[in-house]
Amino acid sequence: MAKHATPLLDQLESGPWPSFVSDLKQEAASRAKNPNNVEFQVNQDCVEDILGVLELSYKHGRTHWKHGGIVGVFGYGGGVIGRYCDQPEMFPGVAHFHTMRINQPGGKYYTTEFLKKLCDLWEFRGSGVTNMHGSTGDIIFIGTSTPQLEEIFYELTHNFNQDLGGSGSNLRTPSDCVGSSRCEYACYDTQAICYALTQEYQDELHRPAFPYKFKFKFDGCPNCCVASIARSDLSFVGTWKDDIKIDQEAVAGYVGGEFAPNAGAHSGRDWGKFDIQKEVVGLCPTGCMKYEDGKLAINNKECTRCMHCINVMPRALHIGDDRGLSMLAGAKAPILDGAQMGSLLVPFIKAEEPYDEIKEIIEAVWDWWMEEGKNRERLGELIKRQGFQKLLEATNIKPVPQHVQEPRHNPYIFWKEEEVEGGWQRDINEFRKYHQR
Ligand code: SF4
């Protein structure tokens, strides 16, 4: 018998999609039965209370968590999101309901051995409820009490060799697409650099030293499977500099219908016979492709590496061999001054261990933003306030046409004094000698 009646939530158990309500009920039932005789360190019926408080919120149309919450582990300034229920008498199981962020592995590859260990720990010292994963990437342990935080942290670090993720005004947990582990489009090893930079900047991740939060994300190519361009202050997007590789025989295979376009992604509907002219050549954003006499040609000088042709004919077209990545800066959600996506900062840079050149740029950006950024001002907002020019100067990058989508149309142009002959110090009397009032 459930502890709280949940008539509204019960409706979410029907339908084909995996129901979080059914899953929570299953966990609640398992804790009630406790087949493994776990000595639960937080309320045995906390999952019942999650369902109860959520039902109340469904009824009221309002949240029942109190404002904020500041908890954590010694040595770190972040990693745990404190949270307290505003109806602790009604729902004692979630009076404390803190969330812990656990730094996930690159590409989110796991062994069951590791996950089982994590589950054992979390069942013992937490609610048993998780989020796999948070939007930034972390494994999220949802719901435990303050006294359990150090216990869990000790266990994670001493027995699992596993650290917390980031929260607060610091470097948050970096994340990546699966990259070369199982994608033919990967232009660099996203997991390797994500891991290396996460390790390199552990201090910046665990102890907030920034004006505001800062995120890294690593995409192996412009398809952007981890959405770095929209969801990280510095996005790393793989690309190449030389020619797209064309396998003419495989092109013929597509034209002849032997290979399905887009690897069969549109097979759920009849789109007619593959038409290379209509579906590839005619859709190329720069119009740099040609299909003549059964041969496909690409004028690579005009190719913007949008991925379209490669995405449509993955067996025939391949990324080039001279690979690296582009760095874009400033993406953020709307608050305060409007949403931003990353703006191109470094058109091309090699992504080779130990990534010294890339680190130099990251650290130059940080030096500028840490000094100049206002309290709770994202990098993207500092770029707006002080100008992209300042970012280029701070990172010692020369302005190039690729830095803009279009040049400015207003003439409010600033010059540096040293660029102007004679400088700014002028005497009005000198002017009056030639121009009477
Ligand atoms: S971003 Fe590109 S390289 Fe990474 S998984 Fe997606 S398609 Fe593959």
Ligand code: SF4
């Ligand atoms: S990658 Fe994009 S721009 Fe380049 S040739 Fe293919 S479709 Fe055209």
